Amino acid sequence: LPGRAASNHIHILAEITRLRRACCHPRLVVPDTRVKSSKLALFLDIVEELRENRHRILVFSQFVDYLTILRGTLDKREIAYQYLDGGTPMAERARRVERFQSGAGELFLISLKAGGVGLNLTAADYVIHMDPWWNPAVEDQASDRAHRIGQIYPVTIYRLLTRGTIEEKIVKLHHEKRDLAAHLLDGAGSSRAVSAEDLVALIRDEHGALK
Numbered sequence: 001l002p003g004r005a006a007s008n009h010i011h012i013l014a015e016i017t018r019l020r021r022a023c024c025h026p027r028l029v030v031p032d033t034r035v036k037s038s039k040l041a042l043f044l045d046i047v048e049e050l051r052e053n054r055h056r057i058l059v060f061s062q063f064v065d066y067l068t069i070l071r072g073t074l075d076k077r078e079i080a081y082q083y084l085d086g087g088t089p090m091a092e093r094a095r096r097v098e099r100f101q102s103g104a105g106e107l108f109l110i111s112l113k114a115g116g117v118g119l120n121l122t123a124a125d126y127v128i129h130m131d132p133w134w135n136p137a138v139e140d141q142a143s144d145r146a147h148r149i150g151q152i153y154p155v156t157i158y159r160l161l162t163r164g165t166i167e168e169k170i171v172k173l174h175h176e177k178r179d180l181a182a183h184l185l186d187g188a189g190s191s192r193a194v195s196a197e198d199l200v201a202l203i204r205d206e207h208g209a210l211k
Contacts, residue, residue, distance in 0.1 A: 016166065016202055023162040024066045024131050039130070039160055040073065046128065046158060047079070051106055056123055060142050061130040062112040070109060070130070080104070085111035097121065115142045122151040129159045132167050136174045169202050 021028035026035040043059075050057055061067050064085050074081050082096045082105040093114075100108045101123045108121060112133055124146045133139050139159075146155045161167040 019166045023165045023167045055126050057107045057126045058124045059109045059128045060112050064111050067109050081107040083109045086114045119145045120148040121145040122148050125153040127157045132170045
């Protein structure tokens, strides 16, 4: 039954990812929905307050299409930003970092995997994580982009979570089962080291029913 067990893991992880994406924005699951995102509204409130006080911000998400939604919203509000993800060529990546460090752009939107290493972004003094990653160490590496040598200001980090959802369970996992969280890293580590029961527990409510 090894093949069936692997298949079960893939299906469960796919459903978990779907739930995580819904927490970010309903359009990531139902593209033509008109349902609003409370997280996006909170993000914009935070950004406006920080801009008023002349702060500069790094914004991380693991979902590139979520960053696309954020970019569209910032464009409508005429808020200047820089952007990079895993598909950004290295030369262009360096140019965008240099522009941000020189003052071009109030925000820098970065996919989490693209922002983990090799960036020095000390022009930012705030970091916003739009969604929790399985392994908190990866988030910490991303946040450290603002903590490099040359940073002269305190750095404040926000982590935005949707209350009563799988996002809260992931953060709880960070505190209670760090090894399990590490095994669930997308694309790195093997999810087969985690039982199907452990995975299903993430999508059960407090009464044991599947959400």
